[in-house]
Amino acid sequence: MNAPLSVKSSPSVPVRRKRAVWTTLEGIVYLLPSLILFSIFLFYPMLKTVYLSFYATDHQGNPVQFVGIENFVYLLKDVNFLQSIKATLLFVCYTVPASVVLALCLALMANEKLKGIGLFRTFFSSTMGMSVAASSVIWMFMYNPSIGVINKVLSLFGISDVQWLLDPKIALISVSISTIWMNIGFTFLILLGGLQNIDPTLYESARIAGVSYWYQLRKVTLPLLSPTLFFVTTVSLIHSFQTFGQIDILTKGGPMDATNVIVYSIYKDAFINYNFGSASAQAVLLFFAILVVTFLQFKFGERKVHYQ
Amino acid sequence: MEQIELVHVYKSYNGKDNVIHDLSVSIEPGEFFVLVGPSGCGKSTILRMIAGLETITSGTLLIGGIEVNELPPSERNLSMVFQNYALYPHLTVEQNITFGLYKKKISKQEQKKRCLEAAEMLGLTDFLKHKPRQLSGGQRQRVALARAIVTHAPICLMDEPLSNLDAKLRAKMRSEIRQLQRRLGITMIYVTHDQVEAMTMADRMMILHEGRAQQIGAPLDIYNHPSNTFVASFIGSPPMNLAKAKVLESLLLFDNGRAMRLHHHLPPSTQQIIVGVRPEHIRLAKPSDDHFIAKVVNVEVLGTETLVTFELTKNEHWIARWSGQWNIHAGEKVPLTIDETAFLFFHENGQRLDHSIPSYAAGKGEHQ
Missing domain, CATH: 1.10.3720.10 (MetI-like)
Known part of the structure; x- marks a missing residue:
């Protein structure tokens, strides 16, 4: 009587792992709408800005040449x-x-x-x-x-x-x-x-x-x-x-x-x-x-x- | 110690409906006075008017014989304990206790001394440097009490101070507060909705219902001689059994044909009355007693006593309270008897009929 009960109360490791994966997935699905919005309007522009700050750009804003931290050095002297x-x-x-x-x-x-x-x-x-x-x-x-x-x-x-x-x-x-x-x-x-x-x-x-x-x-x-x-x-x-x-x-x-x-x-x-x-x-x-x-x-x- | 007197006090919030009607009461110095009633009866409003937190619409409030209607709370020389304790969460216990003492121009040493004294009295010495959130409910309650004590005010007001505690702690704090009041000799006005607190703590109490005083008196007087059906059913647990009945000479006729014979005549002027009996006065009948048979509906065995709910009539259930543990089951029919002295009679409108007790006693004497 004890044995089946104990199995029921604490499921085996694979079962537990599967359940954990499932709950994580569920959580991500709930977060997805805001994650998508944040990525498009916040994270992407932010990363792009950081990226551009290391480049010299043309008039359309396309990076032309990698200049390292030269933009920053110039600014701090400006x-x-x-x-x-x-x-x-x-x-x-x-x-x-x-x-x-x-x-x-x-x-x-x-x-x-x-x-x-x-x-x-x-x-x-x-x-x-x-x-x-x-x-x-x-x-x-x-x-x-x-x-x-x-x-x-x-x-x-x-x-x-x-x-x-x-x-x-x-x-x-x-x-x-x-x-x-x-x-x-x-x-x-x-x-x-x-x-x-x-x-x-x-x-x-x-x-x-x-x-x-x-x-x-x-x-x-x-x-x-x-x-x-x-x-x-x-x-x-x-x-x-x-x-x-x-x-x-x-x-x-x-x-x-x-x-x-x-x-x-x-x-x-x-x-x-x-x-x-x-x-x-x-x-x-x-x-x-x-x-x-x-x-x-x-x-x-x-x-x-x-x-x- | 000062006397507090309310004379024909009214309170209205909107100028039309009175929440307190014509309240007159005199609270003696050193008395433990309890205001008790169901929620919304105006008991907290009365307390807040005495404290000066609410204005008095009409009537007079006297403290120590002086009219204080217009006096701000701080000049009424009283302390107050709030239901939620009103502790300042950002101050330590010590700072909480001495908060406001500075206003009374008390030296730092004296403040410290009084704080330690109060802390000692309430077992808070180890917690003086703690913040309120680090304390348990009972300890917070004690801090609130200590804060009231350090002011050395002759009057202390308490607004349901125990309602946030669990039952066990409540019983303990009940006796602690009572002992404290006795030791310090302060006048205490205590608001509660719990009739057990009122019964156990009060020197005198006032029962309120819908803003009107129902009865003022010592707990046992009120328990034994309730002035109306509201008081009868509010005080006592389980409450007094009440039922409508018709009077026919010495016969009480309940609905559905149940009748009880009394050994004396009731006043003939009252045909329809309300009969009240305390549960402890309904006993199991001995063979020689006048008795009636009733069907048991429910039995609650509490260890020291047994509560037996039985059918008085089809629609009305009464409760009998017998000391000890009784082996009775729902559905059984039991013979019951009620001492005649235990009957209380109320007019249909709820007021008790002034029916002098000695006449019962005489009737009982004849019967024996």
Whole structure:
């Protein structure tokens, strides 16, 4: 009686192996649709970019001659590319902290239980529903030195004739301000979601203990929101490194390359100068830059995150 | 120790429907007071109003004789234990316990001392540096208790603190909380839906149903003299047996022709009444007793006692509770008897008929 039972409870090795193969196959079949999509639109272009970055190319983007790391060496000596790096880093520093802090303030306000707060929540998150192109055009009109609303308002205070998008000293800041405005919708919504996920009894307990608002913010809200803040910062950072649309519409990288961030520089190299090898090399460098920054963030930022 | 008094308190969330109706109760200093009722009866709302987490729509709340309706929770000098413990997951046990003490301007050493004291009392000394997620349910519960104790507040509110624990731990914590309350002499207001917790822990308790107080009193008073059918069926496990009956002089007529004779007359004004009998008062009849024969429907032997479900009428099943282990099977017919003193009579609308007990006793005396 024991023998057949034991056979039944643990099948022989070939049977087990067959079953394992079958379950693996089944898993792959489930993954197949996304694997195919990822391969066509992500993995293939990525590998192709890496491949092209080692070649000199003709105007159609066909590799002509293998040049090794010459594209990279050239780039790192190129003044224009170094200017692009500087512009990109400045742009990231201007936009990411500002969007996260502003969105956090808005989310904290919108999380209060007040009459009509739903309306404000909708307003604050509404920029998420606007395309980069549409919002850029709106900002372009607002920045216009002669008909723009910003200069009109400033002229009331005696400040006149600010060349928002044409002054190399201000252009990057102008683009950053419009980008912050565009980013806030998404960041706000995610942070508000994070805030609403915090157990309300923790706040009730704090009310009974009678702690002040700032103490509560510092000791309860921010630590419990830290996973969301971490996510939002990481995503914003990556997003900021990859900004393209608003630059293209507002400044086209100008004036004097002041807003020529890396992605725009890649675009210009590839589709205006038809220099695909150099553009690919820049793309690879950008990829690794984002990779390193994100890795560092996970390494050092995540320590301060309290997952529940 | 301070007295808590609610005077004609109402609560409404939408301005139209009251979730609490005209509640008046006075909770004495040092008392263990339990609010008990089925879910949705408003017991947590009352607790939260006392804590100041909910506003009072109308009426007055007095703590220590002073009206506190408008006082923020932190100035009411009380502590609260939440159902889910409300521990801060990112703080250690020690930080959790002393959270909020800084507001009361207590020195670091005093904080440390109180924390150690409370931890000692609840057996948490080894876990002070742990995070809540590293603790078991019972330990988390203790941290929540410790947090309430360190404030040295004279009033402690508890909102179903044991409902997340398993049955065994619950019984243990029940007696621990009770002992703690006695030792510290604090006034405790304790919310639960579990009538066993209410019966075992309370000095006095209030039974709530649909936002109205049904009865306030000591557990045994309420058990023995429930003021209406709701209380009768809510308190006690298994609940009190209830059945509609017609009164004909000294005869109780149930549906389907079952009748029981009493040795005294019931008030003639009430034709249709509800009869209630606690399961432990239904005994197996001796040959000399007045008895009735009933068919057994189900038998549950629990070791110390046996629950016998029998057919009172075709549609109504009553439960008898006999101590010891009985060898009876479903389908058997058994002779049963009920002491006359054990009968409780309720009006059709559920209110108990004020039928003085001595008259039963006299009737019983004559019978013997």
